[in-house]
């Protein structure tokens with residue numbers, strides 16, 4: 001369970017560049033909820049993800065995971081509970097280490113064990129089994145350096161590393177945005193399957209409106225640091241892109257500006 005309570009984040013406070021990136025954000029995710037986030041340019045989507053992961057500390061408010069307040073817990077300690085996949089396929093993995101070593105690091109993060117301890121026969125079998133789920137034949141390349149993989153393969157591996165330890169919260173930060181359409185589709189389907197397999201509580205930022213409609217049971221729309229629309233499981237299956245655009249216009253009195261949504 002994830003609770004974001006009254007979270008505010010202000011950059012460059014009390015200067016000419018002051019920016020209220022998050023303005024009184026309240027959000028509650030029940031176990032197994034999969035919430036997609038869309039919004040305008042600079043709405044605060046990435047800032048929200050970073051305050052949840054611990055990369056940023058809110059100026060006001062609290063973040064709780066499973067009823068435990070983690071607001072002040074540093075990112076490396078929070079990584080025990082949180083899996084995160086970034087837009088950049090280079091960000092989630094270590095290029096000079098092998099596929100097996102990368103998986104071992106992700107595995108040991110959750111289990112609090114060292115790297116050496118993490119590689120043994122039973123664990124290797126688990127890694128092979130997990131890689132087989134990706135359907136990319138990476139299980140036959142366990143000793144290949146991750147830097148040699150394509151962007152799509154690397155993103156699939158990042159997704160696996162973020163999910164195979166069943167994190168309490170999975171954060172997906174535009175994780176298909178840097179891929180070409182066919183690879184993006186593979187990763188989108190993989191996301192659906194991996195999240196459904198373990199009913200992971202998931203928050204996904206996307207600029208792709210169709211993806212935001214296709215995935216998850218809830219959707220939120222952000223603008224200027226606020227959540228301006230929440231759609232629950234009762235209405236989300238019937239929602240269209242036109243509905244989203246006209247809702248934004250109705251609430252804000254202007255058209256949504258999202259350069260990246262237009263490009264997708």
Ligand SMILES: Nc1ncnc2c1ncn2[C@@H]1O[C@H](COP(=O)(O)OP(=O)(O)OP(=O)(O)O)[C@@H](O)[C@H]1O
Nearest residue numbers: 011012019021039040041042043044045046047048
């Ligand atoms: N480190 C920072 N220092 C100053 N301002 C920042 C910083 N990070 C973000 N901002 C500002 O805070 C606001 C929210 O940024 P954020 O990246 O969270 O938006 P976003 O919704 O992810 O935007 P986009 O979809 O355009 O990537 C923006 O106006 C941005 O310029």
